[in-house]
Amino acid sequence: MAAPALQLVGVGCTFAARDDPGRRYTAVAEVSLTVGEGEFVSVVGPTGCGKSTLLNVGAGLLAPSAGRVQAFGAPLAGVNRRAGYMFQNESLMPWRTALGNVMAGLEFRGVPAAEARGRAEDWLRRVGLAAFGDRYPHQMSGGMRKRASLAQVLVLDPDIILMDEPFSALDIQTRQLMENEVLALWQARRRAVLFITHDLDEAIALSDRVVVMSAGPASRPIGEFAIDLARPRDVAEVRGDARFVELHGAIWAVLRDEVLRGYRQQLQAPAAA
Numbered sequence: 001m002a003a004p005a006l007q008l009v010g011v012g013c014t015f016a017a018r019d020d021p022g023r024r025y026t027a028v029a030e031v032s033l034t035v036g037e038g039e040f041v042s043v044v045g046p047t048g049c050g051k052s053t054l055l056n057v058g059a060g061l062l063a064p065s066a067g068r069v070q071a072f073g074a075p076l077a078g079v080n081r082r083a084g085y086m087f088q089n090e091s092l093m094p095w096r097t098a099l100g101n102v103m104a105g106l107e108f109r110g111v112p113a114a115e116a117r118g119r120a121e122d123w124l125r126r127v128g129l130a131a132f133g134d135r136y137p138h139q140m141s142g143g144m145r146k147r148a149s150l151a152q153v154l155v156l157d158p159d160i161i162l163m164d165e166p167f168s169a170l171d172i173q174t175r176q177l178m179e180n181e182v183l184a185l186w187q188a189r190r191r192a193v194l195f196i197t198h199d200l201d202e203a204i205a206l207s208d209r210v211v212v213m214s215a216g217p218a219s220r221p222i223g224e225f226a227i228d229l230a231r232p233r234d235v236a237e238v239r240g241d242a243r244f245v246e247l248h249g250a251i252w253a254v255l256r257d258e259v260l261r262g263y264r265q266q267l268q269a270p271a272a273a
Contacts, residue, residue, distance in 0.1 A: 002036075002037055003070070003072050003073030004034045004035060004037070004070070004072075005036060005037045005038075005071065005072060005192030006033075006034070006069075006070075006071055006083075006192060006194060007033070007034045007035075007069070007070045007071075008031055008034075008054065008064075008067065008069055009032050009068050009069075009070075010030055010066060010067035010068070011028065011030075011031040011032070011033075011057060011066065011067035011068070011069065012026065012028060012029045012030060012065050012066035012067055012218075013027045013028050013050065013057065013062065013065050014026045014027070014065040026217050027216060027217065027218075028049075028053055028054060028213075028216075028220065029066075029219070029220055030220050031050075031054060031067070031219075031220055031221060032067075033211060035192045035193070036192065037159075037190075038191065039192055039208050039209070040192075040195065040206060040207045040208045040209075041192075041193065041194055041208065041211065042195040042196070042197055042202075042203035042204075042206060042210050042211070043194070043195070043196050043197075043212075044197060044198065044199075044203050044211070044212055044255060045214065045258065045262075046213075046215045046216075046255075046258050046262025048215070048262060048265070049213040049215055049262065050213065050216055051196045051213060052088075054194075054196075055085075055162050055164050055194060055196055057069055058083065058160070058194055059079070059080050059083050059085050060077075060080035060083070061079065061085075071160065072159070080160065082160055083158050083160040083161070084154065084156050084160070084161050084162065085153065085162045085164075086149055086161070086162065086163045087164055087166070088164045088166065088168060090137070090145055090149060091149055092137045092145060092148055092149060093137075094136065094137050094138065096136070098124060098129055098133050098136075098137075098144075099120055099121065099124060099133035099134065101137075101148055101152055102151045102152050102155050103117060103119075105155065105156050106119060106120065106155060119155055120133075120151070120155055121133065123151040123154055123155040124151055126151070126154075126185065127147040127150055127181065128147060128181075129144060129147050129148060129151065141174075142169060142171075142174065143174040143177070143178065146166065146170065146174075146178055147178070147181070150166070150181070150182070150185075159191060159192065160192045160194070161186075161191050161192070161193045161194075162193075162194050163182075163194070163196065165197055165198065166178075167179065168197070168198070168199070175202075176235050176236050179202065179205065179235040183206060183232065183233060200248060200251060200252060200255065201248070202235070203251075204238075204244060204247050204248060204251070206235065207227050208226070209225065209227060210224070210225045210227060210251060211223070211224050212224070212225075212254050212255050212258070213258070214258050215258045215262035216262070216265070222254060222258070223251065223254040223255075227247060228243065229243055229247075
């Protein structure tokens with residue numbers, strides 16, 4: 001069998017506490033997680049459970065305190081060159097046009113200007129921004145900026161796509177349009193995707209598997225669910241499927257207590273400080 005695109009084995013991440021550098025804080029502990037080639041995996045969990053920490057580990061931006069990370073069977077040391085990262089916050093450079101932003105990664109890799117421009121224009125067309133390449137970020141809507149950010153990642157043709165709540169700031173209609181666009185692009189290219197979200201509906205609608213994390217500190221996976229809904233999917237229509245409702249109930253039964261526990265911890269944090 002082919003090696004997984006991304007594999008975390010027994011991963012733990014411990015940091016110095018902000019208010020007391022002498023005190024240590026364990027964000028995640030004993031996390032084992034696998035994303036196969038061409039597989040779409042979502043991670044859900046309460047706020048502060050270390051979901052983004054795991055994404056940073058997979059990107060090679062953060063070295064784990066314990067455990068090991070592999071990309072396509074090889075130990076990951078430093079930045080994961082086979083991964084593209086779509087951040088929750090916008091990563092567009094305000095002084096560059098949409099075209100210039102999409103070209104940037106190719107330019108940094110030394111791709112000749114003409115080739116970089118052609119590839120960037122192709123991806124702007126694929127995400128529906130062919131007529132907006134000369135727009136600066138402040139001249140684009142939130143949905144358009146997200147499309148440009150998506151093109152910025154996909155133009156590099158990564159083997160692994162890491163996405164950290166990329167659509168959380170969008171209105172529901174734009175969000176569903178973007179989710180369907182991501183599914184269509186993923187269906188065409190079948191890259192491995194590790195997707196972080198707070199939205200359980202979104203996770204089920206997009207994914208092949210959903211992994212549930214416990215509340216922090218020392219968060220860990222406490223449930224894993226195969227999403228056996230037929231593809232291709234429309235993220236709005238699939239929510240009415242009886243199997244979708246069944247899966248939602250099963251996952252929420254595991255997630256609910258952790259969300260409540262995480263919420264109580266947040267309420268207590270100011271008093272503890």
